[in-house]
Amino acid sequence: MLQTAERALHVVQLVASRGEVTLTEVAGALQLSPSMAHRLLRTCADAGFVDQELRNGPYTVGSVLRQVAADVTRGSTLPTLLGGTLRQVAEGLLETTSLAVLEGRNIRFILTEEGTHLVRIARPVRTVTPAHATAAGRAMLAGLSDDELAARYQGMDLETVQPGTIQDWVQLKAELKKVRQRGWAIQVGEAQPGVAALAMPIRDGLGHPVAAVTVTLPYLRLNRSDDARSLARRLRPFADQMERRLASAATR
Template identity: 35%
Template sequence: MVNATPAPEAAAVADPTAGPGLTSVDNALWLLQLIGERQALRVAEAADLLGVARSTAHRLLSALRRRDFVMQDRPNGAYRPGPALNAIGLAAISRIDIRRVARPVLEELREQTHETASLAVLEGATVRFVDCVESLRSVRVGNRTGIVRPAHAAAVGKAILAELPLSEIERRYPQEELPRHTPAALGDRSALLAELQEIRGQGYALNWEESADGVSAVAVALHDTTGTPVASIGIAAPSSRMGNLQGVRQLAPAVIEAAQRVQERLRTTP
């Protein structure tokens, strides 16, 4: 959650020496401050508070939405803090580094399962591994830190996607057809939406050779103090050792417990 200094209930005052570009930047920052304070803001309210036309407010909010700073629960709905804004608040205001908080849990998860444990964040329609504790087994999934994968084809990505509103899924995947990097990957948005619904029900996401041949995984989303999904934690293992999807599913309780431990540490870490 982003804490912002309360803004006065008045229109923003434009700097007469500022050019159009600087004015737009100032208005965009002002919008972020208002949304951080109010947690919800409609186009008409934004226009009134900024003292600009509704079309201008809509354009600014749309630009912020494209960059994940704000999000909408439904088309034409109110704008709320998005993943990018919450991530900045988590790091800059709360001064919590989720990698530092999650690292001990990743190590414990590796020791418990003897498989590679990872932490990942969503970036548009992709997911980036930001930390990893590699398995010590001779046959293992290697360190994935820094690697980017299609979010719809990775357990760590699908776990986060399942926590987003439908409007956000549709924005990230405007086309019905989805890119497939392996034969097992989902090929259309309808199939993705159906799987995300299943993930919400069971509390974890699975991956059987969807992002890379020979690799299977299970993951659970992590939330900030406002309930916004900001990352995911998962374990990946060679498919040959898991045997089938049920073998991967048996690792889910350990990942769910690990996610709960990270959430607790996020709430209590100064």
């Protein structure tokens, strides 16, 4: 099993480096029989890492591999594009604010600006956190289709980060429906005791959520509905500004 997985990774690497490969080229490069090379290529194709447009034609980079490359690139460029606006959020709201990206079923905080409020949250304690337990994760998950959500969570139990964390699929889908309706997500004490967060998705020009901007603060300042709505109104102009910056960068 381990050897097969290693060979499959070599196939993906080969296609990524050359752009397209034939079955014969894969068999020669990996010193495999044509039948074994064919099985590996079909496995990679079924998973979306490679593609074959014509029967008996060459194999090219698949949609999943392209998405992986885009995610890596985005994670490195977003701080540069949006870092200035993120500082404005922290200065304007006085609260700690972060940029997060979605990685499978988790989120990763890629940049944080600490607020200046006397009582504040220094920064997210966990760099990588289950998406369903966070405001940032829900803000981005809400932008996915039902099929995309099912593909991410199929056969998987939702990890319990804290006792109050969402723990089943039905509850998560109900919460994501609320996020879509109001345009922002919230969590109170589900990722870390005593800590609350409100987040909004940052979408690209096609409407896909590529990141989330999150405001993290002590839960006592976000434990009422009016508190959340007020914070969302103040955060919205900054989220819109981030989306405009993304759109502007994409047209250069």
